[in-house]
Amino acid sequence: LAKTTQPISMDSYEGQEVNITCSHNNIATNDYITWYQQFPSQGPRFIIQGYKTKVTNEVASLFIPADRKSSTLSLPRVSLSDTAVYYCLVGDGTGGFKTIFGAGTRLFVKA
Amino acid sequence: DAGVIQSPRHEVTEMGQEVTLRCKPISGHDYLFWYRQTMMRGLELLIYFNNNVPIDDSGMPEDRFSAKMPNASFSTLKIQPSEPRDSAVYFCASSLVGARTDTQYFGPGTRLTVL
Numbered sequence: 001l002a003k004t005t006q007p008i009s010m011d012s013y014e015g016q017e018v019n020i021t022c023s024h025n026n027i028a029t030n031d032y033i034t035w036y037q038q039f040p041s042q043g044p045r046f047i048i049q050g051y052k053t054k055v056t057n058e059v060a061s062l063f064i065p066a067d068r069k070s071s072t073l074s075l076p077r078v079s080l081s082d083t084a085v086y087y088c089l090v091g092d093g094t095g096g097f098k099t100i101f102g103a104g105t106r107l108f109v110k111a
Numbered sequence: 112d113a114g115v116i117q118s119p120r121h122e123v124t125e126m127g128q129e130v131t132l133r134c135k136p137i138s139g140h141d142y143l144f145w146y147r148q149t150m151m152r153g154l155e156l157l158i159y160f161n162n163n164v165p166i167d168d169s170g171m172p173e174d175r176f177s178a179k180m181p182n183a184s185f186s187t188l189k190i191q192p193s194e195p196r197d198s199a200v201y202f203c204a205s206s207l208v209g210a211r212t213d214t215q216y217f218g219p220g221t222r223l224t225v226l
Contacts, residue, residue, distance in 0.1 A: 034214070043115075043202050043217025044154070087154070101154040 004088045004102030011108050018075040020105050022088030025069050031091030033064060033071045038085045038104070047086075048073070075107075083109045115218035117203050123224045129191040132221045134203030135184055142206040144215060145178055145188050149199045160186065193225045 005023040012018045024033065032051050036044035048055055050062040050071070061074040075082060085104040116135040124130055136143045144159040158168040163180045171178070175194070180186040190197055200222050204215040 041220075043204070043220055044215075045217070046214040049214070101156075103153055 004090060006086075006088050006102050006105045008103065009106040009108065011110065012078055013110050014079055015077050018078050018082075018107060018109075020073045020075075020086055020088075020107070021070055022073070022102060023070045024088070024090045027068050027090050033062070033068075034089040035060070035062065035071075035073045036087045036089060036101075038087065044087060044101075078107075078109045080109050080111060083107060115203055115205055115216055117201075117218035117221050119221060120219060121222045121224075123226065124193055125226050126194055127192040128225075129189065130193045130197075130223060130225075132188040132201050132203075132223070134186045134188070134218060136186070136203070136205030137216055138184065140205035140207050140216070141183075142208070142215075143180060143186050144204040144206070145186070146202040146204065146217075147199045148202060148220070154202075157188070190223075193223075195225045198223055198225050 034049040035047045037047050038044040048060050048062045052064050055062045063072040085106050087104045088102045118133045145157040148154045157170045158178045160180045178188045200220045202220045204217040206215045
């Protein structure tokens with residue numbers, strides 16, 4: 001089964017760019033990489049998804065190297081409201097539709 | 112759309128009692144997922160359905176857990192008998208096509224406390 005590894009926690013200050021890297025050595029050929037954000041007492045919320053190279057939306061950017069064994073979520077100019085847990089998600093390495101959440105990275109943004 | 116709806120939002124029960132959690136997925140979504148979240152184990156996938164049919168229940172911890180999806184707009188997760196170690200937040204999520212490439216939309220969760 002494909003597993004992910006992320007830093008347990010990160011601290012940042014308002015206005016800074018935050019980069020969170022996720023390792024997924026056993027990612028399958030057809031699997032996508034998806035990042036979710038979770039606030040306390042809420043369910044996870046989709047942020048961004050990609051397959052290779054770079055993807056950008058109004059919230060974040062996702063960088064994926066050619067070997068796809070890792071990915072980096074980039075949050076530009078974070079604010080206090082970006083304090084949350086961020087999950088890196090990849091498809092099941094066996095090829096099924098089951099997805100496996102990583103342990104998540106707890107980001108704390110300080111004023 | 113109202114999003115994924117879960118009920119109840121909070122449930123407190125005593126050990127040995129039956130607990131039923133409910134979920135209404137987003138209309139038109141053909142995948143439904145049940146997750147459990149605890150501090151120790153994080154977010155775990157318990158079971159998922161495709162077009163009301165259970166596809167993979169390998170994450171269901173024990174025979175005390177069962178899930179059904181009688182129609183496209185309703186699913187239940189039942190624990191019988193409940194135990195204190197079942198205390199967790201249970202999330203339901205739905206997806207339009209499939210887990211790997213499509214966004215999962217999560218409900219607000221049910222916080223279960225078993226005394």
